[in-house]
Amino acid sequence: MESSISHAHLVVRPFKKSTAWPKWGLMATLSSLVVMSLQGCVEPHAASVNPMSLRANQSSTVGVLCDYAQEEFNSTPSVKATSKARWSCEGSRRKLTANGIPDHPTGVFPNPGNPETMSEQRIQVSMPLFPEATPSITRKGGPRVMTGYVLNGIKIDPGTAGTCNDAGTHCPMGPSFGRWNIEAMGQSSFNFGTDPSNAHVQPSGTYHYHGIPEEFVAKLNKGVAMTLIGWAGDGFPIYARYGYSVASDAHSALKVMQGSYRLKATPDANRPPTSLYAMGTFEQDREYVAGLGDLDECNGRIGVTPEFPQGIYHYYATDSYPYLQRCMKGKL
Numbered sequence: 437m438e439s440s441i442s443h444a445h446l447v448v449r450p451f452k453k454s455t456a457w458p459k460w461g462l463m464a465t466l467s468s469l470v471v472m473s474l475q476g477c478v479e480p481h482a483a484s485v486n487p488m489s490l491r492a493n494q495s496s497t498v499g500v501l502c503d504y505a506q507e508e509f510n511s512t513p514s515v516k517a518t519s520k521a522r523w524s525c526e527g528s529r530r531k532l533t534a535n536g537i538p539d540h541p542t543g544v545f546p547n548p549g550n551p552e553t554m555s556e557q558r559i560q561v562s563m564p565l566f567p568e569a570t571p572s573i574t575r576k577g578g579p580r581v582m583t584g585y586v587l588n589g590i591k592i593d594p595g596t597a598g599t600c601n602d603a604g605t606h607c608p609m610g611p612s613f614g615r616w617n618i619e620a621m622g623q624s625s626f627n628f629g630t631d632p633s634n635a636h637v638q639p640s641g642t643y644h645y646h647g648i649p650e651e652f653v654a655k656l657n658k659g660v661a662m663t664l665i666g667w668a669g670d671g672f673p674i675y676a677r678y679g680y681s682v683a684s685d686a687h688s689a690l691k692v693m694q695g696s697y698r699l700k701a702t703p704d705a706n707r708p709p710t711s712l713y714a715m716g717t718f719e720q721d722r723e724y725v726a727g728l729g730d731l732d733e734c735n736g737r738i739g740v741t742p743e744f745p746q747g748i749y750h751y752y753a754t755d756s757y758p759y760l761q762r763c764m765k766g767k768l
Contacts, residue, residue, distance in 0.1 A: 496565070501664070534589025550636040
């Protein structure tokens, strides 16, 4: 099918590998990470880095996609607007200015499962340029909380505002009512009107992703490769689908990364009946099991990547639950 995106105004500057990062020992736990040294030079507008000033669990992302920018008209019928996103690295922060319009084909909005109309947004956010791993996690998510952004300026938001009461007789898709949080993906009881990029539109007009942004990944056209698609709110990078089979070895085979969650054997007490809603309908239906898959509870791990050959903590967008990170390991 012919793409409905005009590339006449696309400006994506050449990718640069990071030349300033600490050499991380790839240890089993975050608390054992030790910064050994810092190599190379930094971006002109980024903070100068003294290797001794980085804390033990801190990394540098200076020099990686600090000047990524794109501007192009999206002629998809539901969009018909110009997508704009610009990243920069200033001082100790990575900054994004965007208008929330996707740079790839989308589904039809409004639609029966998602009766909202996409509109331009005013996005100005920042995250650490020197992310610092912590032994604890910070849970973030929901329609109005940032867990991260894809390079095209579209928000990552895997959860929904839909809930059910205990009886399962009242399940509004708007502001929370019950305590059972409905999943946008991986269930067939509710239709959230998501498109081929696992995205839809919030009442505010915000287009956002609940899973792998398939059309954006296809646009990058890297095939089976580790593909950096965005940055989490704590400053660590996000990759799509593929990672090295041995986390510490860039020469090991690539594989599809698997999350480490499974359906619970027994539904939680007072959950709506499974005769109404099968297991997997609600966020509470799954549990994290360390070592079950490739990733931790935040859908991330420590390992080498093409941009960070010395190793860094990083997240994944996966085909399996939780699809996108729902918590963060870095200091906020």
